[in-house]
Each structure stands twice: as structure tokens, then as C-alpha cells.
Amino acid sequence: MLDIEDLTIWLPREVVELYQKEGIRELYPPQAEAVERGLLEGKNLLVSVPTAAGKTMLAELAMLKAALSGGRSLYIVPLRALASEKQAAFSRFADLGVKVGLSSGDMERKDEYLGRNQIIVATSEKADSLIRNGARWIRDLSVLVVDEIHLLDSTNRGPTLEMTITKLMRINPKMQVLGLSATVANAREVASWLSADLVESRWRPVELKEGVICDGILNFPGETVSIPSSRDDLVDLVKDTIGQGGQILIFESSRRNAEATAAKLARVVSKRKAGASQDQVQGEDGSRLFEKVLATGESETGKKLAECVRGGVAFHHAGLLSEQRAIVEKGFRSGEIKVIASTPTLAAGLNLPARRVLIRSYKRYEGARGMVAIPVMEYRQMAGRAGRPGLDPRGESFLMAKSEPEMKDLMDHYVHGEPEEIFSKLSMEPALRTHLLSTMATGFANDADELKKFVDSTFYAHQQDAWHLDATIEKVLEFLIDSRMIEDDLKPTPLGELVSRLYIDPLSARIVVDNLRSRETAKTTDLTLLHLITMTPDMDTLYIQASDGWVEEFIDQHYGEFCNEDNYDWMMREAKTAALLQDWIAESEEERIADRFRVGPGDIRRVAETAEWLMHSAGRLSEHLELGATYRIYQLEKRIHYGAGPDLLSLLDLKGVGRVRARKLHRAGYTSLDKLREAKAADIAEVVGPKIAEKVMAQLKERA
DNA sequence: CTTGCCCACATGTAGACAGCATGTC
DNA sequence: CTACATGTGGGCAAG
Numbered sequence: 001m002l003d004i005e006d007l008t009i010w011l012p013r014e015v016v017e018l019y020q021k022e023g024i025r026e027l028y029p030p031q032a033e034a035v036e037r038g039l040l041e042g043k044n045l046l047v048s049v050p051t052a053a054g055k056t057m058l059a060e061l062a063m064l065k066a067a068l069s070g071g072r073s074l075y076i077v078p079l080r081a082l083a084s085e086k087q088a089a090f091s092r093f094a095d096l097g098v099k100v101g102l103s104s105g106d107m108e109r110k111d112e113y114l115g116r117n118q119i120i121v122a123t124s125e126k127a128d129s130l131i132r133n134g135a136r137w138i139r140d141l142s143v144l145v146v147d148e149i150h151l152l153d154s155t156n157r158g159p160t161l162e163m164t165i166t167k168l169m170r171i172n173p174k175m176q177v178l179g180l181s182a183t184v185a186n187a188r189e190v191a192s193w194l195s196a197d198l199v200e201s202r203w204r205p206v207e208l209k210e211g212v213i214c215d216g217i218l219n220f221p222g223e224t225v226s227i228p229s230s231r232d233d234l235v236d237l238v239k240d241t242i243g244q245g246g247q248i249l250i251f252e253s254s255r256r257n258a259e260a261t262a263a264k265l266a267r268v269v270s271k272r273k274a275g276a277s278q279d280q281v282q283g284e285d286g287s288r289l290f291e292k293v294l295a296t297g298e299s300e301t302g303k304k305l306a307e308c309v310r311g312g313v314a315f316h317h318a319g320l321l322s323e324q325r326a327i328v329e330k331g332f333r334s335g336e337i338k339v340i341a342s343t344p345t346l347a348a349g350l351n352l353p354a355r356r357v358l359i360r361s362y363k364r365y366e367g368a369r370g371m372v373a374i375p376v377m378e379y380r381q382m383a384g385r386a387g388r389p390g391l392d393p394r395g396e397s398f399l400m401a402k403s404e405p406e407m408k409d410l411m412d413h414y415v416h417g418e419p420e421e422i423f424s425k426l427s428m429e430p431a432l433r434t435h436l437l438s439t440m441a442t443g444f445a446n447d448a449d450e451l452k453k454f455v456d457s458t459f460y461a462h463q464q465d466a467w468h469l470d471a472t473i474e475k476v477l478e479f480l481i482d483s484r485m486i487e488d489d490l491k492p493t494p495l496g497e498l499v500s501r502l503y504i505d506p507l508s509a510r511i512v513v514d515n516l517r518s519r520e521t522a523k524t525t526d527l528t529l530l531h532l533i534t535m536t537p538d539m540d541t542l543y544i545q546a547s548d549g550w551v552e553e554f555i556d557q558h559y560g561e562f563c564n565e566d567n568y569d570w571m572m573r574e575a576k577t578a579a580l581l582q583d584w585i586a587e588s589e590e591e592r593i594a595d596r597f598r599v600g601p602g603d604i605r606r607v608a609e610t611a612e613w614l615m616h617s618a619g620r621l622s623e624h625l626e627l628g629a630t631y632r633i634y635q636l637e638k639r640i641h642y643g644a645g646p647d648l649l650s651l652l653d654l655k656g657v658g659r660v661r662a663r664k665l666h667r668a669g670y671t672s673l674d675k676l677r678e679a680k681a682a683d684i685a686e687v688v689g690p691k692i693a694e695k696v697m698a699q700l701k702e703r704a
Numbered sequence: 705c706t707t708g709c710c711c712a713c714a715t716g717t718a719g720a721c722a723g724c725a726t727g728t729c
Numbered sequence: 730c731t732a733c734a735t736g737t738g739g740g741c742a743a744g
Contacts, residue, residue, distance in 0.1 A: 079720080105722050125721045133723095157721065254717050257734070318719055343718050363733075365717045371732040503722045538722080546715065606720070613723055620723085642728085658728040707744075714737080 002032035007061070010040035014096055015064050019057075028054045030201040037197045039178070040065050044196035046149070046179040048187040050204050051384035052353070055180040059145040060090070062178055067098045067118035071142030075121045076164070078148050078157065080104040081349055086147075087121045103130065112136065124151075124161045129503050131167050132438050141172045148348075149179040149190065150377065152459055153422035159431035162424060162459050165194075167444060170457065182377060186421040193462040206387035207394040210415045213237060213358070214401040221415060233400060234261070235268050237358060242269065242338050246355030246392070250341045251382050253361040255317040255600075259301075261341040261360070262308045262315035269338060270311035286310040289331055296323045299594040299601045309337060316342040319600020347382045357386040357397040362410065377419040424460035427469045430537060432476045433506045437485055441492040441500035448490060483510045498624055502617040508536035512618045515563045516627040524629060526585070527561045529636055530578040533614040535563060540610065541573035542580065545598060551576050580604065581611050585639040587659060612640045647671065656695045661688050676700060 003026050007016050027035065030049045039045055039062055047055055063073040075090075077083050087102040094100075101117035103126050114120055114130075115137025122130065130138050146165060152158045169177065177194050181187060183202065191198040211220040216229030216236060227240045234250075241248045252258040270286075286309065293306040301319055305328075308314050314328040314337050325345075329352055331337035346352060359382050363371040379399075387395020399414060401407035425431060436451070445451035451473075455461055460469060480486045485496030485506055492500070499509040515532050534541055544551065555562065555575050565571040576597065583593050590601050597604075619633040635649060642652055644659040650673050651662040668687045670676045676684065677700050685693035 123721065129722065156719090160721080252718095254734085256716075256736095260735075345719065348719075361734085365732075367717090368730065369732095370730085371717095501723085540720080543716085610720090610722085616723055637724095655727065660729060705744105707742105709740105709742085711740090712738095715735085717733095 001029075002027045002035060007035070007040070010035075011061065011065055012068055015061075015068070018092075018096065024057075028205060029203050030054065030199055031058055033201070034058050034199045035061075037199060042176045044177040044194050045199055046181060046187060046191035046194060046196045047199045048181040048183050049199070049201045050183060050208075050380070052206070052351075052387075052389055053201065053204055055147075056086070056089070059147075059178055059180065060093075062143050062176060063090075063119050063145065064093065064096070064098065066142040066176075067093070068096065071118070072115070072137060072140060073119050073143035073145065074127065074138070074141050074168070075119060075145040076124050076127050076147060076161070077121065078124060078151050078161075079349055080106055080123055082147070083121045083123055085350060090119050090121065093119070103127075124157065124164050125503070127168070128160050128164045128438070129501075131164065131171075132442055132500050132503070134442075138168070139171045141168065141175045143176045143178065144168055144172070145178045145180065147180045148182070150181045150184050150422050152190070152424060153184075155425045155428060158425045159428065159435060162426055163435045163439070166454070166458050167439075167442075169194075170444065170454075182381060182419070184377060184419050184422050189463060190422070190459070193459045204384075204387070205389045206392060208383065208387055209394060209396045210383055211396065211398050212401050212407045212410045212415065213398040214404065214407040218396075218398065219407055219411065221411070234358070234360065235265070237356070237398065238265055238268065238339055241356045244355075247332065247335070247338050248340075248356040248358060249346065249352070249354040249385055250339065250358045250360055251347060252341055252343060253364050255315075255319055255343055257361070258315040258317055258341040258343050259304055262313050262339070263304065265339050265341065266308040266311035266313040269313055286312055286336070289327065289336060292327050293324060296321055296327070297590055297601055299591045301594065301600045312337055313339040313341070316340050316346055317600070318343070318345055318602055318606075320602045321600075321605065322602070324602070344378070344382075347378065347385065353385050353388040353392075353395070355386065355388065355392045355395060357383055357395070359383065359397065359399050362399055362414065373413070375420050376414060376417045377422075379414045380419060383414075424458070424463055426458055426460035427464075427472050429472055429476060430505060430507070432472055433479065436473065436476050437480055437492070437496055437506050438500040440480075440486050440490055441497045446491070451490065479510075480506060483513075485509070495621075495624065498620060502620060504614065504617045505537050508538045508614065509617070509621055511536050512621050513625060513627070516618075516622055516625075516629055519563070521628055523560060524632070525561045526632075526636060527558055527578060527582060528563060529615070529618070529629070529633060530581045530611070531562050531574055533611055533618060534574040534577040534581075535565060535570075536614060538610070538614055539577065540607075541570075541577040542597060542599065542603075542607070544569070544572045544576060547598070548572070548576060551579070554579055577607060580607055581640065584608055584643050585636070585645065587643060587645050587663065608640055608643065612637055615640055651676075654696055654699055656692050657688075661692065664688060673700065673703070 004016055004019055004024055031054045034045055034047055039058060066073050075086060077086060083102055083104045087100055090100040099117040101114045101120045103114055103122040152162050179194055187200055188198055209220055211218050213233050216226055218225040227236055229236055238248055250261060252261055289309040290306045293302060293309055296302055305324060316328050332340055332352060362374055364374055366372045383397035386397040399410045401410050439445050439454060445454045481488060484493055485499055486492050499506055533539060551572050580597050590604055593604050594601055615633060615637040619630055619637055622630040622633055642659045648662040648666060651657055651665055664687050681693055681697050684696060
């Protein structure tokens with residue numbers, strides 16, 4: 001037991017008082033262990049404990065210690081949403097004179113300006129990008145916190161995290177490193193890579209009972225409990241939970257299942273409500289949320305969600321708009337929503353605990369491999385959402401089994417099972433393409449020897465045999481040389497430096513450059529350029545479904561406009577994605593796009609966001625190599641940003657004018673800035689309202 | 705003739721980071 | 730390439 005008061009040995013009194021004011025009297029056991037192991041004496045630590053065991057506070061203590069003695073800390077998280085959540089939380093240190101900055105792709109300030117903060121929160125990619133772009137303050141860090149460091153195991157994003165940590169440790173040799181991890185089998189291995197002490201514990205602030213539900217029986221280790229049964233375990237468990245005044249989080253393996261489950265439960269839950277008299281207020285809550293959801297747009301998804309929240313139930317997946325997700329999350333926190341059926345979005349993301357968690361399917365579709373049982377680590381991630389500290393006496397989580405033998409299997413494998421080891425994915429070719437280039441471009445290595453030394457300091461080299469890595473490195477370097485991004489002696493070319501800073505896959509750059517070079521300008525249309533960026537590995541193309549027969553026709557019709565693509569399956573996906581973007585910049589309504597392409601509104605935004613980034617990068621490449629398409633590409637970039645037709649481009653330069661107002665002005669005859677200049681303020685006000693009109697007039701005057 | 709049920713068969717499958725430069729309705 | 734849950738439409742019997 002360590003009293004919070006004891007922290008005054010290492011920290012100023014005002015820090016301790018801040019926590020005391022928040023009601024904290026003593027440290028949790030794993031926290032105390034971390035402090036004893038030298039958290040506040042600059043020791044590197046890897047803390048591997050369950051969710052909600054107080055990892056964040058440990059990071060806070062270390063960062064405050066540094067901040068109050070003039071040091072700077074970087075806190076790395078895997079998600080943008082998490083970055084804003086942490087930034088908001090750390091902002092309470094303003095009273096101590098500690099400033100907090102946020103840096104992620106969607107919320108950006110000037111990089112150098114960020115250095116004025118003592119704590120900076122960033123996504124791993126952004127942190128990497130800050131290094132690539134040469135932000136100076138990043139060479140002067142006292143503390144590095146890496147949240148969810150077990151993501152080193154992720155194929156997509158693990159290598160970025162790994163390289164970022166490696167680079168930061170190299171340029172800040174004295175920096176304290178604090179890794180925060182879920183429980184994994186080989187935490188010691190990760191710790192040793194970081195030269196860190198390991199703090200490992202299974203302690204939780206709220207008891208968690210894990211079990212398996214089967215035929216109306218809740219099976220816990222050494223104990224079974226039966227609940228009122230109507231032969232539908234899902235409905236029974238939900239009714240039971242709500243009957244106790246609790247909330248439940250249900251994890252599904254597909255969006256469709258999440259939506260179907262939510263719809264089904266909404267019917268059940270609202271029927272219960274209708275029976276109870278004091279629930280008048282609840283009903284009003286429901287209709288308030290109903291309106292709020294509908295206000296975000298009346299897409300199919302939106303309407304379905306609105307219908308569900310009316311009954312106090314919601315679904316949650318990446319097809320939702322971020323506004324819609326926010327409504328669901330907030331509604332659940334406030335208790336207006338009792339049940340969320342979610343895809344894994346919620347498992348990895350925000351802190352949204354519930355009394356009970358139901359994992360309805362522990363299998364997940366993995367393309368060629370069919371349905372695969374999820375790793376224990378992911379199970380823990382989901383189960384760990386059960387139990388709200390201070391609110392629930394305990395949390396309960398359940399897997400769902402259809403038979404006795406399956407129930408026993410699940411007990412063995414998940415409830416009693418140990419999480420897996422994590423493995424570096426750095427030897428994957430796409431990862432190396434990106435990161436070898438940036439290593440050379442940022443001067444972390446200047447020749448083959450230095451590169452070898454650098455690679456030797458990665459987690460991969462620490463953990464695994466290097467022969468596979470060496471072979472891939474060879475291949476990748478050849479590609480980079482052939483693409484003129486590095487010279488024969490591995491020195492970066494200006495093109496290579498540009499690609500590294502743009503943060504795109506070198507292969508994406510290669511595809512863009514090759515196609516722009518070989519293509520005759522006369523045959524280049526908007527569709528050509530849209531297709532071009534969908535061909536790059538940085539674009540996640542849409543799937544082809546049975547109802548997508550039109551795509552083949554679309555390809556035939558516009559044959560000459562497409563870039564060369566040998567693989568017809570890819571071609572279909574690329575063409576479909578390009579078609580979506582074409583609709584988007586033709587000002588087609590979101591609802592219509594969602595319908596035509598069978599995607600959620602959130603997917604549309606994501607495709608557009610990625611496309612905008614890639615179009616910008618294509619523009620920079622065209623500009624740098626003088627490929628002749630620069631102007632057109634930048635215009636397209638702008639159109640993708642706003643989702644607007646070509647005739648609006650000049651109007652969009654005006655602040656306060658987006659796609660909607662620009663179209664209104666255009667329809668009213670104000671088709672250009674000159675036309676607007678000739679008009680009277682009152683007439684413009686007629687179209688866009690007096691306030692905006694005034695703003696517009698002021699800008700016109702300034703420009704003239 | 706309608707309704708309800710079972711079966712065979714078709715269908716579709718999680719998530720989300722980055723550049724740049726500041727403000728949509 | 731490996732599975733699975735869900736939705737759909739036809740066939741059939743009961744009402």
C-alpha cells in the first residue's frame with residue numbers, strides 16, 4: 001500500500017493535492033509497484049496490467065514530474081479519438097502551469113508551435129511524421145509514454161509504432177520510456193527491448209467475473225447461475241441486465257449482425273418500457289436521441305440507428321458518422337442507452353465500460369482463412385470492458401456457446417487461457433518500403449552499415465532471426481533505388497525525401513509517377529486521376545458485392561479513361577471506389593451514395609478523406625517532377641475536400657462558404673467572384689443570410 | 705385462399721492511420 | 730481455398 005501523500009518525496013505538493021482533490025488517497029497495487037521500481041526516478045518501465053488498472057495515472061505522474069522540472073513528454077496513442085480523450089483529460093494540469101498539445105491527422109497546429117507544450121499527445125503515425133518532418137522539439141524529450149504498446153503485433157500499424165519508438169530512443173538517449181500494455185505472454189521480451197523493468201499484474205479495481213452463457217445458464221469457473229429463461233440467451237441476458245438497472249455491451253463480428261441484434265433488442269427493450277409506468281421520462285430521452293440521430297442525415301444507417309435509440313438500444317460500427325458514434329457513446333454514458341451492439345470498434349477505442357459484456361461471437365472472418373477464433377488478447381480487451389469502477393459492484397462478461405462441449409472449450413481457451421505472445425511485423429514488405437525510405441531520408445542511417453546498425457536496434461532484431469528481414473531489406477532497397485527515391489549509395493534523392501514527408505507508401509508514389517508519366521494529357525479526365533489514386537496501396541478500396549454488376553458496364557463505358565490495371569478483380573474494386581468519389585464530387589447526396597454503394601455514411605467520409613490526402617500527394621509529386629497534371633490535381637483535391645462540382649471552385653475560396661452555400665450562390669447567378677463583386681450586399685444576404693453575406697463582402701474587398 | 709413454418713440456397717463478411725492549412729450548415 | 734449467421738423464397742400443411 002502506498003499512500004498518495006508519500007509521493008511528495010518525488011513530486012511537488014500541488015501535484016499530490018490535485019489527485020487528493022479528485023478523491024484519490026492511495027495508489028493501486030500495480031501503481032505502487034511501478035513507483036517502487038523507479039517510475040519517478042526516470043527508470044524505463046513496461047507496465048502490463050488489465051484495462052482500468054490505473055495505467056494512465058502512472059503516465060501522468062511521470063509526465064508531470066518531467067514537466068515541473070522543465071522537461072517535455074510525448075504520449076503516443078493508437079487512435080485519434082483516444083488522442084483527444086487523453087488531451088482533454090490532461091488539460092486539467094493547466095492549473096499547474098502544464099500545457100498540453102494535441103497532434104493527429106485531423107487536428108493540426110504548426111508542428112513547431114507544439115513544442116511550447118510540456119505534454120504532447122499524438123497518434124503513432126503522427127509522431128512518426130513529426131520526426132520525418134524535422135520538428136525540433138522531438139529531439140528534446142524527457143519522457144515517452146507508449147499506450148497500448150502490444151500493438152507492436154499489428155500487421156498494419158505495428159511497424160510504424162516500432163520504428164517510431166526506435167527512432168525516438170535513438171535521438172533521445174536519456175529519455176525515460178514508459179510502455180503501457182495489455183497482458184501478453186512475452187511482456188518480458190518487450191521490456192528487455194526497451195531496457196525497462198517489468199511491472200506485471202492481473203489486479204483490477206473492479207472484480208471481473210468471466211463466464212460462458214449456454215441454454216439460460218451462466219457458467220462461471222466453479223459456479224453456475226441460472227437466469228429467467230425463454231430459450232433465447234441473448235434476450236434473456238439483456239432483460240436480466242436491464243432489470244437490475246445495468247447496461248450491457250454486446251460484441252458482434254459483423255456490422256450486419258450488430259445492426260440486426262440492436263434492432264431486435266430495441267423491440268424487446270421498448271416493449272418492457274411500455275409496461276412500466278414510471279418510464280415516461282425514458283421515452284422522452286429516446287425521442288430526443290431519435291431526433292438527434294436523424295439530424296445527422298437520413299441515410300438508411302441513420303434511420304435504423306434512430307429507430308433503435310428510440311428504444312434505448314444502439315449499434316456501433318465504422319460505417320457510422322463520427323457524430324453518430326458520439327451520440328451513441330454519450331447516450332450510453334448518461335444511461336439513456338442501455339444496450340450497445342458493436343463491432344470491435346468499441347473494444348479498442350474509447351473507455352466505455354458497462355456492467356455486463358456479451359461476446360456473441362468469438363469468431364471472425366479472415367478472408368482466405370474463413371472463420372477464425374479471435375486471440376485471447378482480443379477477448380480480454382472486450383471482456384475487460386465489464387465493470388465500471390465506482391459504479392458497479394463487479395463486472396461480468398460472457399461468451400456465448402450453443403452446446404455443452406463448446407461451453408467447456410470456451411472456458412478452457414478464453415476464461416482460463418493465457419494471452420498469446422506478440423511478434424514484430426517489421427519484416428513485412430510494405431512496412432519496410434515505407435520505413436526504410438524514411439530511415440534514410442531522415443538521416444537515421446547514411447549507408448548500408450548504419451542501416452544495419454539501426455535495424456539491429458528494433459524490436460524485430462531483438463526478438464527474431466534476422467535472415468528473413470535481411471532478404472526483404474535487400475529487395476526493398478532495390479525497389480527504392482529503381483524508383484529513384486534513394487541513390488545506389490542509399491542516400492535519399494529529393495523525390496525520396498518528398499515521399500517520406502508526404503507519408504505515403506513509396507509504392508503509391510511509384511504508381512502515381514509512372515502513370516502520370518506514361519499517360520497523354522489529352523486522355524486524362526477527372527476519372528483517370530480518381531482511378532489513379534485508388535490504385536495505390538494506401539487506398540482501401542470498396543468490396544465488390546453481388547449487386548455490383550453495374551461496375552463492369554461502368555468500366556466498359558469509360559474504358560479509355562482508366563489507368564492500366566492488369567488484375568480485373570482489383571480493377572472492379574478500384575473502379576467502384578473511383579465511382580463513389582466521382583459521385584461525391586458531383587455533389588450527390590450522402591444518402592444516395594450510401595444506397596448505391598451499400599456503404600455507411602462513415603465509409604463515404606473515410607474514402608473521401610483518404611482520397612484527399614492521396615490527391616494532395618499526387619499533386620506534390622506532379623509538381624516536383626513537373627509531370628504536367630499539377631493544376632488539375634489540386635483542383636480535384638479541393639473538390640474532394642468539399643465534395644463539390646468544378647463550377648464552385650472559385651466560390652469555395654471564400655471563408656464561410658462550403659459546398660452548400662457555394663451551390664446556393666451559384667444557382668442564384670453568382671457564378672464567380674467577379675459576379676459577386678458586382679452584386680449588392682443585400683442581394684447576397686437574400687441567398688446566404690446577412691451574416692455570411694457581410695463576411696463575403698469583406699473578403700471580396702480585401703482581395704480587390 | 706391465407707397464414708405460418710421449414711428447408712434449401714444465396715449472400716456477405718472489423719477497423720482506420722497519414723498531408724496541408726484553417727473554418728461547413 | 731478452408732466458415733458461418735442471416736435473409737429470402739418456395740413448398741407445403743394447417744386454418
